[in-house]
Amino acid sequence: MNRLTVVVLSMAALMHGAHAAEKVLKITNRRDAFPVWEVYISPTGQSEWGKDQLGGKTIGAGQSHSWTIPWDGCYVDVMAKTFTGLTAETRSLNVCGGAEWVIYDVTPKSQVQPSGNATSNFSGKMVWRITDKCANTESIRFRFFTEDGKWRWPGGTEYWYTKKFGESYDQSISCPTGRTICYGAWQPSNGLSWGAGAEGTDMCPSCCYVCDGKVHEMTLTCEK
Template sequence: MGAYLARVMTCASLVLGVIVGSGTITVDAMSIVTRREIREPPEWKGTLEKPDSSVCPSNFTNPRNAPFIFKCKAAIIGNVENVNAFTPGPWEDKGDLDWAFLRQYWRTGKHFYFSATQCDGGQAKIADAGAKMEAEQWARKRVTRWNNELGRSKFRPFLEFRQLKVEYSCIPGVLSNPGPTAEEREDEEAEGKANDIADAKEAKERSQAANAVKFQITSNDKKKIRIAFYSTARRNAWPSFDRSYIVDAYDTKDYNYPLSCIRGEQICYGAWREDDRSIYWGVGYNNEKSCTNCCTTCGSGTKIVSLQAGPDGPPPNSLTVRMRSLDPRRVQVEFYSQSYRRAWPGGSKAYTLADSEFHEYNINCQKGEKICYGAWREGNSNSYWGVGMNDHDGCTNCCMTCGTGTHSHTLQPGSNSPGGGSGVGSGVSEAIGAGIAIGSALGGIISRGGGGGGTVIRRPNPPNYSGDYQPGRSGISGGR
């Protein structure tokens, strides 16, 4: 009984595998039984047959009223090639019908083809170029559909049809209005689906573009760069406030950063050297700086940015100090040279820290000069940090070296009683590496005052020093 059924199935395969009607519909019983995943285009025998008849497809109406009509058949000829490395598995070698077809053309030198027939008008008896082009376009759509079938099959993404050449065969055509053939209906249906998919994709892209922006950034800096993006309309950052993108040193490739955002919001880029945040571009680290032309609007497309190389290192005769106080009282701060007889701002003045924000001070000094900060509660110099008022005590982690870039210090809350501050490092040092200071001092300069005192330590005058120290020579820029 089993052998009989096998013979019946074999006969059914042979009978149903023939070409029916005009040659546009092929039914394969084994394809139905085994749920074959791909269709089998015909093998290329070396010659393209002429179109079956001179009657043009129903979708051609000679819209330009051309005096001559041509019906052309185009064939795209090729074979199966590797997209990636591919080795057939044992199950494919033994019984898979799709692989049985593909292996006829994979590395065998044999070819198969996809064809289509279309009409077009011409102004002369040999003007068949338009019909050839129309036919080739439809043949290419069939190639695309077949490659999509192959891509969705078990062989994805290893094989695809690769074109080797295109051939044409043309005859005079005549107009007709019969109903479309099965092949034409398939083309029209596929074309309609493709248009629907394209329209949906375009609508989605328009919607996404309205709520997105892209930065294209390149850097030729000698150091590793970190990049982040900040919204000016809300507290939001890309990739986040505690993360950033990285561009390696000497990496001059273009990098694209697509960001999802709210249409209309302003987004700014900030970039800084990984080993020195004081070297920055745009709004810098954590959106701390102001900028010109570093922002764009969500939905406006792509902003192209080129980060020009920063300096090789910090200026040798400068130092930048960032200070903040977390103490509940107003705090005064001054900077004292340990190498020469001078201070900043000097002249019996001090900077005032009246809030908990960082304030930045730029100091002109001699390369290698040791400089320490002294801070104290306003009106009570017995509560102090660092070397205190008038540089009267020792400290830990409160001194810096001129020419080493930017250093940050945070003064932790001190005691309310006299002497509650520590002369050995109540301030927490947050050195952030060498670099050039960009910006201005942010603490106000006022006459200093305090309940304590201390002895002023006498040191040698700095190079080219003459007369009493003048505050204007300190190089401290204004404050906030």
């Protein structure tokens, strides 16, 4: 698949240009906090997605990115992906004259969506083993988040914390099986943070795991 060209002009300006320039796809990320890390675009009906069209860039929350479409035809298939692998797709999108795809929430097809009584969907379990290897005398606070930021453990402003340097703390949480869960840890006095941070908004490709019943270990040191 041909690599797409990044467009820096506005959609309105492009629509007054030549016919080729009118075939513009704009993707807008309306998620609360998390960026889109990869975008794949192909002619509708093509069996393979080809290369990531962001080329190492990201589309942050509230941001947009645009491409011109170089091939013949008006219809494209598009897939967006987060750093944890959650995806959203749209098919047969007509880009002739310009089109915008707005992403509100990126979810895998098999993901369990909490609704109604949340506890009824939290039938899975996972254990996080947090080891404090930061010898600066301050305890490390930590909590856990769903990748989309809608749920956290413990709730509200509460958190768990380490009590002694060198010790490990096992924290079991009930979670939707197959859902991606991320850890966030921080020391307010020393200004240190790990993983997704205190509010789950930091990018952390290595701080998230699927709710799979297993033990996931994190060793936190003072060195960043």
